[in-house]
Amino acid sequence: KQEVTQIPAAxxxxxxxxxxLNCSFTDSAIYNLQWFRQDPGxxxxxxxxxxxxxxxxxxxxxxxxxDKSSGRSTLYIAASQPGDSATYxxxxxxxxxxxxxxxxxxxxxxx
Amino acid sequence: DGGITQSPKYLFRKEGQNVTLSCEQNLNHDAMYWYxxxxxxxxxxxxxxQIVNDFQKGDIAxxxxxxxxxxxxxxxxxxxxxxxxxxxxxxxxxxxxNTIYFGEGSWLTVV
Numbered sequence: 250k251q252e253v254t255q256i257p258a259a260x261x262x263x264x265x266x267x268x269x270l271n272c273s274f275t276d277s278a279i280y281n282l283q284w285f286r287q288d289p290g291x292x293x294x295x296x297x298x299x300x301x302x303x304x305x306x307x308x309x310x311x312x313x314x315x316d317k318s319s320g321r322s323t324l325y326i327a328a329s330q331p332g333d334s335a336t337y338x339x340x341x342x343x344x345x346x347x348x349x350x351x352x353x354x355x356x357x358x359x360x
Numbered sequence: 361d362g363g364i365t366q367s368p369k370y371l372f373r374k375e376g377q378n379v380t381l382s383c384e385q386n387l388n389h390d391a392m393y394w395y396x397x398x399x400x401x402x403x404x405x406x407x408x409x410q411i412v413n414d415f416q417k418g419d420i421a422x423x424x425x426x427x428x429x430x431x432x433x434x435x436x437x438x439x440x441x442x443x444x445x446x447x448x449x450x451x452x453x454x455x456x457x458n459t460i461y462f463g464e465g466s467w468l469t470v471v
Contacts, residue, residue: 346456
C-alpha cells in the first residue's frame, strides 16, 4: 500500500523567504504526483501535476521536482507572501484514478 | 461557471439516521470521487466512479453507499452503519489520468 509522508507538519516563515516543502512516498511505481493547496474549511486547489516521466514542473513562483527512484518530491515557493499561508498537500497515483494523500504541511507566512 | 457543487455545506445527523451528500459537476469529467478528511489527516478515498452506472470501493467504504446514474452526479449516502461519520467530505472529478478538481466540501456532524 502506498504511504505518503509530509514533513514538517507545520512551518512558519517571515515574508519574502523561500519555502521548501517535502513529500515522500513508499512505492516508486507512480503514475503521477500532484501538489494541492487547501485553505481552512475549503476544498483543494490543484497547483502542479507532474507526470511520472517528468522531473519537474513550474508555475509562476512555484516549482515542484520529482525523484521517483528516491520516492521524493519537493515543492518550492519563491519569495513567500502572507497570501501563501495555507495547507499544502501532495498526492501520488498508481493508476489513472486513485490518489494517495499525505497529511499536509501547514504554512504560515508572517508579515 | 464550470465546477463542482457540493450540498449542503453543513449537515447534522442524528444517531441511526442515513444522510445523503450531493455532488454535481459540469466539467464533463468521466471520473468522480468521494474523500473523507479528518483533522490533521490526509484525505482518504471512500468511493470512486470511472463511468456512469459503475463505481468501486476505496479504502474506507464501510458504512457508505453511492450511485452514479448520471455523468454529472455522484451522491454519497452516509448510513447508520458508519459509526464515526463526523468529518469533512470532499467530492472531486477528473478526466482520466489528469488533474483532479475538488468541490468546496461538506461538514457532517453527529448530534
